[in-house]
Amino acid sequence: MKLESIEEYLQALNPDEIFYRQYYLAKRHEKEYATYIQSLNPEFIRQNNLIVPEIAYSFQPEQFGDESFFCIDSPQCIFLKKHDRYTPEFLHSHIFFEVIYVLKGTCRQSIQGQQVFMETGDVCLLSPGVKHTIACFDDDSLIINILIRRSTFKEVFFSFLRNDNILSSFFLTSLYTKHICEYIVFHTGYDLEIKRNLLEMYIEQLENKRYSERILNNMLMIYFAKILRGYEHNIILPAAVNKENIRGLAFIYYMKQHYKDITLEDMAREFHFTAPYTSAYIKKVTGYTYTQILQKLRLEHAESLLKNTNVSISRISEEIGYLNPEHFIRLFKRSYGISPNCFRQKWGNCQEDLLSAVSLTPK
Structure with a gap:
């Protein structure tokens, strides 16, 4: 699909949006509303996972897990989707990161009870576990979501996290602290380059060619880098965000760079503290x-080395700073529930299954 046709493709109302628009319009006319609800087929609503609060046992998720959008055994890290316009507002959270980009028009979010109004070019990043609603009730607006798996983020974007900027600080607070930054909003306005980057990612996912996952990961890194380059100082943070918590991330940056042989005393000297x-x-x-x-x-x-190399367990133990391999094995098993060897074998089997599935896909 060409760049000039993707926006037209996204602008067209899909079947869910057509249903939700009918529901939205009916709800605005009290006399017709009860009749409309009675005319709905509850089984159809449930089978298609449509959100209709008035229908008993209809789809009303409070939290979305990875399984809602990702193949659990796949290394896939990101997934792009259009937000269905006219979807009823419902309070929910996810276990993954979410990027909400207003391609055109407007939308309104309630994030942990705080109202956030967004317009063309705004980019909002939401942390996992943050409860929010989103409202978009017109034909003209277009909202694109980028979902980023928390479970694979650290491995795929490790180099990005080593940079000292507002975005890496946002991700690090969610990954390594209990005091998360709930959201951050960048105002990119009518920046055509940012818009084109997003649409190219959507096309890459739709075409799903060989190496598409790796290409998408790199395209997302470029997307973030361009947002930072142009709009790092044009942002909105939650009113309650604690600047001291963000400053404290300097310790994590330092630990990520020196984790192999770092000591608490070394770090204290580096920051001139006891x-x-x-x-x-x-x-x-x-x-x-x-x-x-x-x-x-x-x-x-260690997890990354087990997945991507054939380095021995004892060498991995040494590489990450544990001189005693048995100690490393115990710690790994306590955290992951299986030994490093079993983890490597399980991951290898998953990759073989994925490659077999790709090779059998019709061209």
């Missing part, structure tokens, strides 16, 4: 202890 104060400050701004964060960083790197 070791006890550094330890207490980390716990205060992240909700986790120094040891918990360090272990999390090391095991994440």
Whole structure:
């Protein structure tokens, strides 16, 4: 599909949007509304996962998991979808990150009870677990969602997280602290380059050619980089965001760069604090202890090595800073529920199944 036709494709109302528009218009006329609800087929509503609060046992999710949009055993990290216009507002959260981009028009969100109004070019990032609603009730507006798996984000975008900017700070607070930044909004206005980047990602997903997942991951990195380059200082943060928590991320940046051989005393000297104060400050701004964060960083790197290399378990243990392989194996099993060898074998089997499925897909 060509760039000039993708917006026309997205602008057309899909069957769900047509249904929701009828529902929305009927609800505005009290006399006709009861008759309209009685005319609906409850079985049709349930089978098509349509959100109609008046229909008993209809689709009314409170939280969306990865299984709603991603293949669980797939390494797929991102998924793009159009927000269905006229969808009734309903309070929900997700276990993944969500990017909401207003391609054209307007929409309104309620994020943890705070009203956020968005217009053309606005980009909103939502943290996992944040409760929100979204309202878009006209034919002309177009809202595109980018869903980013939390479970694979750290591995795929590890290099991005090592940069000191507002976006990496946003992701790091969700990944490594208990004091999350609920959302962040960038105002990009009528930036045609940002718009084109988003539409090209949508086309890449629709065409689903070989290496599409890797290409999409890199396209998203470029999309974020261009937003930062042009609009890093044109943002909205929640009124309650604690700037001290964001400043505290400097400790996590440092730990990510030196996790192999770092000590609490080394980090304290780097930031000109005492070791006890550094330890207490980390716990205060992240909700986790120094040891918990360090272990999390090391095991994440071990996970990546197990998935992508044939390096021995003892070498991986040494690579991430554990001189005793048995200690590493115990920690890994405690966190992942299986040993490093079993994890590697299970991941290899998943990849073989995925490759077989791709090879059997008709061209």
